[in-house]
Amino acid sequence: MNCRVKICGITNIEDALMACRHGADALGFVFYEKSPRYVTPEMANSILAQLPPFVTPVALFVDADEASIRTVINGSPRWIIQFHGAEIEAECLSYQRPYMKALRIKEGDNVAALVDQYPTASAMLLDAYKAGVPGGTGEVFDWSLIPKKLTKPIVLAGGLTPNNIKDAIKQVAPYAVDVSGGVELSKGVKSELKVQEFISGAKCG
Numbered sequence: 001m002n003c004r005v006k007i008c009g010i011t012n013i014e015d016a017l018m019a020c021r022h023g024a025d026a027l028g029f030v031f032y033e034k035s036p037r038y039v040t041p042e043m044a045n046s047i048l049a050q051l052p053p054f055v056t057p058v059a060l061f062v063d064a065d066e067a068s069i070r071t072v073i074n075g076s077p078r079w080i081i082q083f084h085g086a087e088i089e090a091e092c093l094s095y096q097r098p099y100m101k102a103l104r105i106k107e108g109d110n111v112a113a114l115v116d117q118y119p120t121a122s123a124m125l126l127d128a129y130k131a132g133v134p135g136g137t138g139e140v141f142d143w144s145l146i147p148k149k150l151t152k153p154i155v156l157a158g159g160l161t162p163n164n165i166k167d168a169i170k171q172v173a174p175y176a177v178d179v180s181g182g183v184e185l186s187k188g189v190k191s192e193l194k195v196q197e198f199i200s201g202a203k204c205g
């Protein structure tokens, strides 16, 4: 199975090009100012302009206002959006870009019903729930909470690393996987070895 890989939390051109060289399908840029991986719209659009073709740039927002989102996505038609807050479907749809909606999963959630609230999403990203932190927590959730059949392609996230990626794909069989902290040397700085091991584990596992 060819599992796609998104490397999230890109903050500089060196890491962006390095991830592309190792086969990343998508790169995530965090426009959430409280994140240690925050990048400005100017920096992200400058990196995007230097990316090779066939790599998808993903703009990640957490309950951002419309003007902030438009400032980023007006920089390039290549942007797709990852909504990582409590955005409802009508808001996600209003930007007329392909989008992923993140759900932060915890015990007792009806994942199928939550997914069905976003019929216009290109994919649904499933991440771990941690009170008070919207994402990038490095925590794994209980993958058995994910139903086998869902109405949308699933992007699995939350505490993925080169060590657990093969098990994750075997158990969940997601359309794609998304990693941030699990391939870092320090917050916002990627490790080439971890990126390479993660992508080869995801694609060759």
Ligand SMILES: O=C(O)c1ccccc1N[C@@H]1O[C@H](COP(=O)(O)O)[C@@H](O)[C@H]1O
Pocket: 008, 009, 028, 030, 032, 035, 036, 037, 060, 062, 084, 125, 127, 134, 135, 136, 137, 138, 139, 157, 158, 159, 160, 178, 179, 180, 181, 182
């Ligand atoms: O990466 C961040 O700092 C971040 C901040 C706010 C919301 C989401 C964020 N990242 C996303 O979180 C998940 C899991 O990350 P990790 O691999 O557990 O570190 C992933 O989807 C990132 O895109």
